[in-house]
Amino acid sequence: SGSTLAGFLEAENLSFIALDLDSRRVREALADKKKVVYGDAAKREVLMAAGLMRAKALVISYKDKHSALAILRHTKELRPDLPVVVRTNDNTHVEALKAAGAAEVVAEVLEGGVMLASQAMLMAGVPITRVIRRVQENRARRYAAFSGYLSGVQNDLSDMNESLQSRFHSVLLKEDSVATGKKLGEMGLSALDVEVNSLRRHNVRGAQPSEDMILQEGDVLVLLGLPEALHLAEARLHKG
Known part of the structure; x- marks a missing residue:
């Protein structure tokens, strides 16, 4: 620390x-x-x-x-x-x-629990700003120095439309997925304003994989983007 x-x-x-x-x-x-x-x-x-x-x-x-x-x-x-x-x-x-x-x-232990919960919420698809708000609320209850400042920040976050908030979404590639066997860059996910945050293969996580990486059956792509864009990205990975 x-x-x-x-x-x-x-x-x-x-x-x-x-x-x-x-x-x-x-x-x-x-x-x-x-x-x-x-x-x-x-x-x-x-x-x-x-x-x-x-x-x-x-x-x-x-x-x-x-x-x-x-x-x-x-x-x-x-x-x-x-x-x-x-x-x-x-x-x-x-x-x-x-x-x-x-x-x-x-x-x-408490800080570790907060980070554990925040990572779980992110991976479950909870909007990033909502996760931030939950973490801030938790810390404001425990740390006096944060309480006054964070109340204003929380109000700003609450006013945001959740459909306009980025979130994480995991996509598992199957044998018949269009993306299987292709290079990541060929899928054009960036054109959808979707970022490939990481890729998990055989329980090994790689952050921000290369555009030249050949995708395989069983790969889990962790995407970051807005809800509608994530829906389109998943459809493109599976169906083209």
């Missing part, structure tokens, strides 16, 4: 420094020109040296309740205004961490 967080921060050109007690990870990060240093974040002097007094936010991305509580205690003493986001495994210690000063606590 720390490396994922770093990727987002770098994409936004937000400067940061990461502390890690794993010397191997630190060496690998430095070799990759990442801003990671060896140090125990639970120690007051280490936090100070890392720039606690200049920070705009602090994230505890590893799951150690005792260390997290120590960091929160130091932060409360030195920078009571600094928002701290804490990662935890489940809801067990959420209240204790918030009582200690955490602005938000992200429970890994």
Whole structure:
């Protein structure tokens, strides 16, 4: 989760420094020109040296309740205004961490459940904007920082006509499907404004397959597009 967080921060050109007690990870990060240093974040002097007094936010991305509580205690003493986001495994210690000063606590199990549900809804053909709205509603209930902003976004999404919303749709190629044995590009799906998001073959998923790929019986094409376009694309794959 720390490396994922770093990727987002770098994409936004937000400067940061990461502390890690794993010397191997630190060496690998430095070799990759990442801003990671060896140090125990639970120690007051280490936090100070890392720039606690200049920070705009602090994230505890590893799951150690005792260390997290120590960091929160130091932060409360030195920078009571600094928002701290804490990662935890489940809801067990959420209240204790918030009582200690955490602005938000992200429970890994709950976030995993949200992403699992969203992927299931997408693959079941639920419109993407509706999936986004469900995820936003769930997070707004749990994270105070999102609640006010997301209510406006949800209203915007609710006003959209579902027939004008893209969604995923899976098509299984059969032996007698016109597309079987042909190159993907020959089917002209892009002309229908339908994107082939991925192709599953023998339980192996390939993202954005090549136009030159020869389609086979049993292939599952995961299409992305508007409902009417998806209907036409499926008909073209099966009947030409």
